[in-house]
Amino acid sequence: MTPRDEFLLILGMTAVTFGVRYFTLAALSRASLPEPLFRALRYVPPAVLAAIIAPAVLIDASGLNLSHTNAPLFASLVAIVVSWRTRNLLFTIVLGMLALWTWKAMFGV
Amino acid sequence: MTTQPPAHPTRRAEFWAGARAIIPLELGAIPFGIAFGAVAIAPAGKLSPLAAGAMSAFVFAGSSQFIAAGLVTSGAGLLVIILTTFVVNMRHALYSATLAPHMKHLPRRWLLPLGFWLTDESFVVSAHRYHQRDDAPHKHWFVFGASLFMYLNWQVCTWIGILAGSQIEDAGRWGLDYAMSVTFLGIVVPMVTTRPVALAVAVAGVTAVLAHSLPYNMGLMLAALLGVAAGVLAERRWPPSPPAPLPQMGEGSQSQESDDAA
Numbered sequence: 345m346t347p348r349d350e351f352l353l354i355l356g357m358t359a360v361t362f363g364v365r366y367f368t369l370a371a372l373s374r375a376s377l378p379e380p381l382f383r384a385l386r387y388v389p390p391a392v393l394a395a396i397i398a399p400a401v402l403i404d405a406s407g408l409n410l411s412h413t414n415a416p417l418f419a420s421l422v423a424i425v426v427s428w429r430t431r432n433l434l435f436t437i438v439l440g441m442l443a444l445w446t447w448k449a450m451f452g453v
Numbered sequence: 454m455t456t457q458p459p460a461h462p463t464r465r466a467e468f469w470a471g472a473r474a475i476i477p478l479e480l481g482a483i484p485f486g487i488a489f490g491a492v493a494i495a496p497a498g499k500l501s502p503l504a505a506g507a508m509s510a511f512v513f514a515g516s517s518q519f520i521a522a523g524l525v526t527s528g529a530g531l532l533v534i535i536l537t538t539f540v541v542n543m544r545h546a547l548y549s550a551t552l553a554p555h556m557k558h559l560p561r562r563w564l565l566p567l568g569f570w571l572t573d574e575s576f577v578v579s580a581h582r583y584h585q586r587d588d589a590p591h592k593h594w595f596v597f598g599a600s601l602f603m604y605l606n607w608q609v610c611t612w613i614g615i616l617a618g619s620q621i622e623d624a625g626r627w628g629l630d631y632a633m634s635v636t637f638l639g640i641v642v643p644m645v646t647t648r649p650v651a652l653a654v655a656v657a658g659v660t661a662v663l664a665h666s667l668p669y670n671m672g673l674m675l676a677a678l679l680g681v682a683a684g685v686l687a688e689r690r691w692p693p694s695p696p697a698p699l700p701q702m703g704e705g706s707q708s709q710e711s712d713d714a715a
Contacts, residue, residue, distance in 0.1 A: 345501075345525060350507075352531055353521070354511055356534075356535035357534070357535055357538045358512050360538055361539075362569055364549070365571045368550055370564050372554070384681060387650065387653045387680065387683075389547055391653045391654065391657040392680075393637045393644075395677050397658070398661045401634050416634060420634065424638060433478065434478075434480055436642075437481045440635035444628045
């Protein structure tokens with residue numbers, strides 16, 4: 345990327361991110377959001393996070409990979425169980441990363 | 454056991470309580486921040502070290518930064534990356550909408566920095582603080598302390614990643630790029646407490662995989678849209694439920710507390 349493109353990229357990303365964060369906060373500290381809209385908004389974080397995670401974990405350079413060569417898939421199964429049982433973010437991250445490294449070491453992938 | 458803070462903690466006490474509460478989440482963000490810095494500038498990456506650092510300083514939204522770095526590497530256009538950033542960060546509108554009623558009394562000089570600094574992590578601890586039923590007048594100082602230290606941590610980790618990235622041949626080999634996925638798994642799994650949320654997650658995840666090869670990163674946007682639609686429609690069949698509880702952040706005593714309350 346040229347320095348000019350990098351500047352425009354960061355400017356644009358900053359504008360949309362700050363826009364969502366600040367203007368929602370400023371507008372809604374004066375008026376409240378209509379209930380149906382607020383209800384719909386509640387599904388945005390889980391839907392967006394799932395849409396980020398699923399391809400990152402399931403798709404690698406070779407495409408959809410459900411075999412043992414996909415270490416992140418195995419680590420994610422561990423992380424899901426840990427998160428489900430403990431609801432503790434730190435345990436989930438630590439055990440998920442340990443599972444990833446263990447799997448990589450065991451299968452050399 | 455968690456000791457409840459006194460009825461009216463001072464500004465300073467709130468600030469440091471916020472700084473302490475965010476520590477477990479900062480630990481989670483460390484590999485994530487290092488991974489971003491490394492991936493963004495590593496041989497395969499296309500951002501200059503200064504641009505990667507500036508992105509952390511000004512955008513300050515890990516998931517979108519990570520995805521943007523990937524899109525830059527794959528040669529996507531500026532508008533595609535910015536639009537994707539918007540979709541990925543739309544979830545902050547919920548966080549802002551949730552915190553806004555508690556911040557009605559704050560002047561703009563407070564709302565500007567607290568809005569700029571809002572992240573998944575600072576939202577989780579801030580919402581937890583506001584839900585404590587004391588009428589302490591300085592809870593925004595708690596948010597300030599948590600946000601400030603989350604921000605500083607992110608800057609330091611990004612630069613560690615940038616400096617290490619020039620040494621690491623392939624960040625993927627160490628699984629550093631997986632740090633983002635596992636962090637988000639730990640945030641999203643505790644959100645799945647009702648059938649509509651479970652459906653929203655399933656629809657979004659499956660759509661994102663099936664549609665990942667669509668141009669302009671439209672798979673991600675389509676997945677988010679269909680996921681939200683699925684959740685809203687599912688509420689008709691499985692009617693409104695209490696708000697999803699927030700993930701607990703590393704202190705066993707906190708999860709104990711919420712288990713008791715549930």
